[in-house]
Amino acid sequence: MSGKVTNGAGEGTGGSAEGWDAAFFARWMRAAADAVDREADRLTELDSAIGDADHGGNMRRGFEAVRSELDEGVPATPGSVLMTAGRKLVSTVGGASGPLYGTLLRRTGKTLGDAEVVTGEELAGALSAGIDAVAQLGGAAAGDKTMLDALRPAADALADSGGKDLRAARTAAEKGAEETTGLQARKGRASYLGERSIGHQDPGAASAALLMAALAEAGGEAEGSA
Amino acid sequence: MSGKVTNGAGEGTGGSAEGWDAAFFARWMRAAADAVDREADRLTELDSAIGDADHGGNMRRGFEAVRSELDEGVPATPGSVLMTAGRKLVSTVGGASGPLYGTLLRRTGKTLGDAEVVTGEELAGALSAGIDAVAQLGGAAAGDKTMLDALRPAADALADSGGKDLRAARTAAEKGAEETTGLQARKGRASYLGERSIGHQDPGAASAALLMAALAEAGGEAEGSA
Amino acid sequence: MRMLINVPETVVPDALRGMAAAHPELTVDVDRRIVVRRDAPVAGKVALVSGGGSGHEPLHGGFVGPGMLDAACPGEVFTSPVPDQMVAAAAAVDSGEGVLFVVKNYTGDVLNFDMAAELAEDEGVRLAKVLVQDDVAVTDSTHTAGRRGTGATLFVEKIAGALAAEGAPLERVADTARRVAESSRSFGVALSACSTPSKGGPMFELPPGELELGVGIHGEPGRERRAMMTSGEIAQAAVDAVLEELPSDQPVLALVNGMGATPLLELYGFCGEVHRVLAERRVPVARTLVGNYVTSLDMAGASVTLCPADEELLRLWDAPVRTPGLRWGV
């Protein structure tokens, strides 16, 4: 298995990367599938408090499909791995999260272009473009209590570190997700709750934190700190 | 108000009656309406254990209609009071108990003929005929856990006292009703319970005991022992 | 109480007022509690009258209309109607060709319809009666007063209604009705108890995670209380119980019936399992009807009714029907 190409065989240290290859991105997606599978009940529980109790099932279904697709064969480039994954999410998830996460990965992948290896800075930039696309598609802004409140801080943290610190991205996502608890929903089904949505963490922000944790895990496996 | 004609004005002592007039029978029916109204919830509760939870409502609806009918005017003879009441029950109760109680009162009334005053013995005989009609209509035998298990002992006790002891009829009915608790239902909805019906009092037997208590009350009002 | 009602005492007349409002094609007599085809009596046609306790809607009032019942008599909740209703209904629909009473086999219904038949006959109505007793669940009981009448009622009312609409005479309509009644079999399962308005709560205790196999449509107990089963296991239990007593191996009409509170989504899934089991047992299914037709208020669960059908019964089943609850071909 390859990964961070300077260090070989997928044993990245997460630090001063020269770049990431398709195998690394496949590892990210698989780690996300694991995390989402593990945490599906919690996601559904969160969604049942302020939504319609399907987010865990939605994410699990989508990422299992992504995993199966990767099992058939990993596309050649980072961009195509993410575009394939994004298309798969769109095709299997449904709900609001399907098109949104699908768009996130597709646009991120598309922005990465067809390079075989991408740098951390390129990833940070592409992720940011993907998040912009999500914001545009869903019409949500920061503080609306959506997945954006975990994704945006994560991308910013990654960019701040020059694309090097995947764990900073993870930490920022988790903090952002936790902070959605205090926010009032303005988008999606939870918005019907109005003030009653305050006090509950947003399920999409929680799954976004899992996605960022999976990124850190893929990058930092060798350190055993994930 | 009249009643037991030897003692006048409905103040019967329940003992050595020479006879009962229409007013007495009307009083019986009214006392039954009161009792059924008071005990409707208990009857429904019993029916919900082994039947379909409607016996209280059925009996209340029927006897309220009887009461209204009597309020319009009391028929001239004991027989016609009971036949009118029986017809009213048939017309308003439905379920199994409507035709059965209706038949009981109609046949009892019919057997009394058009005498203006009937003796206790005549009442005992007529009641027995009415109960036979119920048994024939419903096809139930003693011990089948039905209203018959309260009615038959009551009629027998009345007959044994030469038609004089209304309170004996009441006591026998209550005992019979209580003893249905140990029986297994073989007729009516409760029969579907099979052995599971054991341990619950039959609702129709319970309402039959109320009917006999009302008879004793109508006869023994003056004694204050009802 | 989780009921959409005013007070328990007026549930039936309140519903009849709603039926009157929603269905101008019916004559709903709220006072006399009968639901009658607007164009009754239909000249030259045998009339069908049914009825029973309320709480099983659309049965029976929802099956009044061309091709099915001419009138229905709704009783109080789970309580047989009174003879006055049936006599009034018979009088309203008899064209002179006679009236068929369709009666589910419960003591109250039998007694009240019998009384009504006597009265109506006294008034010169030619009467026939069919007793529906299709529920196999409690035939095991040595003390049962016969099988209970459940889902087959719909088959009887639809098929006899179609034959009457063709102008068949009373004897033939009654014969065919009896043929359907006598050859149909049902089995029901409850996943939760129903609540009657007068009781104000569940009729019986059924802890979550348990089910009642062979339940009756008033929540009467069945064969056994079991730990929860899958839809496929329930389908197998129900179908096998029915097949064991089905008196013919002709292709069947299948009714996959919801008890009231089971979502249609689940009912369709159950229907798929019923078909799977029937295929495994090599029983061809000629027609399938899925939905809430013979309900038990808010009971969760389902029942399966099978009726062996020859060409004539299939033709009559497919014939046009236009009622609030069942409607096709017109």
Place this chain on the structure above:
Amino acid sequence: MRMLINVPETVVPDALRGMAAAHPELTVDVDRRIVVRRDAPVAGKVALVSGGGSGHEPLHGGFVGPGMLDAACPGEVFTSPVPDQMVAAAAAVDSGEGVLFVVKNYTGDVLNFDMAAELAEDEGVRLAKVLVQDDVAVTDSTHTAGRRGTGATLFVEKIAGALAAEGAPLERVADTARRVAESSRSFGVALSACSTPSKGGPMFELPPGELELGVGIHGEPGRERRAMMTSGEIAQAAVDAVLEELPSDQPVLALVNGMGATPLLELYGFCGEVHRVLAERRVPVARTLVGNYVTSLDMAGASVTLCPADEELLRLWDAPVRTPGLRWGV
């Protein structure tokens, strides 16, 4: 769990298999999760495609057939379907006259149908879209993403379906669909919470003796939680909420819709109260439909939808329809 299911994961395909078994007049593609008119594409006819999360049956799959939808795309329970389904459905039903997507206003449905529309247009399908947003309950909320789509979906699908059956071109079908969608208003009330298979229990807490006024069809909260009310009081609250936002005082089509677990007996009683209130408010009712049409799994409760209707809409409403869930005049 009181559910008639195998496992939560297969509820939707299980139901589709049951639909296939029960409805030979439909093509049910279990793998691609689309329900299609057997005779699609119908030459010279604009095609209607709808879809949404499952759990609202008969909506939408039960409304596929002549006079209504050409295809439906069922998603997972309470989850919008995916664009692949809609694209496949559009391809299956497009006769060349174009396709109308009927979309309930929920973020997931809107996004997925939008994506599908793009893809289908890329493949050369002429597409129009109508967004149903009739639920007045949450317009008070300053942060709502518009009104939710509920009962009016049935009016839109029936009326636009009838117009398409007459051969009207896509623009006219879409215009009329939008007219219905924009002028209809709904209000729903929950007496109990619904339970999704994946959650395995109630979606929200609603103690017995309380109700949720203005509930959404996925159990979303409404305007307020109140102590239990009578059927008459609930009818008044619902009708007045609807009338307040109804943009016309024409005679109305009225849908008195059950949420799933409320007995039809109660629903008819509620219908009577709705009519009483409408009469008091001097709103003439042209047509009434009573039943479980836009459900929320096993939720107890009801909703009222009103659609002001001129002569044309009435004619289209009365036009023949032949689907598993709605059927008349054919």
